Amino acid sequence: MPVLEIEAARIAARMPHTGALTHSTSDWRDYFALLKPRVVALVVYTGAVGVIAARAPIHPVIAFTAILAIALGAGAAGALNMWWEADLDIRMKRTASRPIPAGRIGSKAALEFAVICAVASILLMQIAVGLFAATLLLVSILFYAVIYTVWLKRRTPQNIVIGGAAGAFPPLIGWVAATGHVTALPILLFAIIFIWTPPHFWALALFVQKDYANAGVPMLPLTHGNAETRRQIWLYSLALVATTLAPIAIGATGPLYAVLAVGLGAAFLWFAWGTYRNTADDPKAMKPEKRLFGYSILYLFLLFGGIAIDALLR
Amino acid sequence: MTPAEEKAFTQRRAARSRVIGLVLAALAVLFFLITVVRMGKH
Numbered sequence: 001m002p003v004l005e006i007e008a009a010r011i012a013a014r015m016p017h018t019g020a021l022t023h024s025t026s027d028w029r030d031y032f033a034l035l036k037p038r039v040v041a042l043v044v045y046t047g048a049v050g051v052i053a054a055r056a057p058i059h060p061v062i063a064f065t066a067i068l069a070i071a072l073g074a075g076a077a078g079a080l081n082m083w084w085e086a087d088l089d090i091r092m093k094r095t096a097s098r099p100i101p102a103g104r105i106g107s108k109a110a111l112e113f114a115v116i117c118a119v120a121s122i123l124l125m126q127i128a129v130g131l132f133a134a135t136l137l138l139v140s141i142l143f144y145a146v147i148y149t150v151w152l153k154r155r156t157p158q159n160i161v162i163g164g165a166a167g168a169f170p171p172l173i174g175w176v177a178a179t180g181h182v183t184a185l186p187i188l189l190f191a192i193i194f195i196w197t198p199p200h201f202w203a204l205a206l207f208v209q210k211d212y213a214n215a216g217v218p219m220l221p222l223t224h225g226n227a228e229t230r231r232q233i234w235l236y237s238l239a240l241v242a243t244t245l246a247p248i249a250i251g252a253t254g255p256l257y258a259v260l261a262v263g264l265g266a267a268f269l270w271f272a273w274g275t276y277r278n279t280a281d282d283p284k285a286m287k288p289e290k291r292l293f294g295y296s297i298l299y300l301f302l303l304f305g306g307i308a309i310d311a312l313l314r
Numbered sequence: 315m316t317p318a319e320e321k322a323f324t325q326r327r328a329a330r331s332r333v334i335g336l337v338l339a340a341l342a343v344l345f346f347l348i349t350v351v352r353m354g355k356h
Contacts, residue, residue, distance in 0.1 A: 027326050028333040061347045068344075128348045 026106075030099040031113055034082055035075030043074040043170045045304065046193065050174025050186060052308040058178045065128035066177035070170050073121035073137045077166065079114035080145035083107060085153075092211040118145075125177070133177045140169035154216065157223040164197030165190075171304070185252040188243065189307070195240045196300055199233045199272060203293040206230070206275075207286040230276045233292070237272035241265035244303060253307065254314050260306035264299050271295045 047070040051063050082089065082100055090101035099105040118141050126134035148163030168190045175186035205212060205219040206229055212219045221229045244261040247253040274288035315323065
């Protein structure tokens with residue numbers, strides 16, 4: 001896309017809701033898409049695991065409300081991200097059809113929707129659960145929307161390393177909603193997602209780096225090369241598996257989790273090793289990276305499922 | 315706006331209004347339940 005066209009799109013994306021969009025009045029599904037429902041699904045899952053793993057007496061209505069507030073807060077953060085990044089999204093094949101760059105929702109309307117959702121999520125958490133959980137939720141929204149999206153993403157290849165903390169909050173918030181305090185296990189749950197994020201996103205960044213290059217996002221493969229990215233993926237994978245073993249070491253989980261953490265971790269290392277050994281620069285020859293990316297999602301899903309089931313069985 | 319565009323516009327607006335209505339109704343039920351639970355604690 002020519003530079004002028006991109007610039008025009010960027011300005012249009014930031015323009016207040018204008019007459020042209022008023023005529024087409026956005027569909028409710030476009031607002032729903034602004035909340036990044038697939039990301040929210042994972043957030044709901046890990047947040048629910050935090051509630052279950054706490055093994056604390058919590059009324060089902062309060063537990064449901066806490067998870068709903070976490071989901072709404074994550075959706076709001078996603079909408080703020082889409083609002084800020086409309087100029088980037090229009091330049092990436094993967095994101096060009098999102099509601100703002102595609103012109104289905106005006107920038108001002110998206111921002112208003114995001115802020116309303118963010119405020120509603122925090123108030124809901126405060127009313128149903130309490131100040132500590134509501135504060136953590138606020139911090140997680142600000143971390144994703146401001147520290148990651150506005151500050152880090154376009155400035156440093158460490159963007160997703162630090163930004164990964166935003167996605168790591170839900171189990172911690174879920175735990176705090178259930179217990180009102182923090183212990184070692186929820187911090188480890190936070191750490192697991194935090195350390196899982198870099199190998200997950202760098203595997204993706206390796207085979208879609210052209211998109212990131214077009215958008216001008218300084219992802220690690222673009223700033224430090226594919227070989228260094230693969231080396232970092234391997235190192236983070238080792239750290240990830242070590243972290244997943246920590247709950248066993250401190251006796252916070254049972255045998256089911258131990259078996260899962262070891263088995264799933266070994267498979268993660270296998271896929272990460274395949275990526276580390278790959279020397280391809282052509283995305284078509286990056287099957288190990290694609291396998292690692294796909295497996296990393298399954299890995300987190302199964303590992304956290306194991307934590308929840310383990311807690312229920314104990 | 316052509317008649318077809320106007321029809322689509324009206325349909326989208328109606329659908330959006332229905333969704334907002336459902337969300338508000340769900341929130342009313344949720345707040346009622348939260349109040350019952352919180353009052354039960356005291």
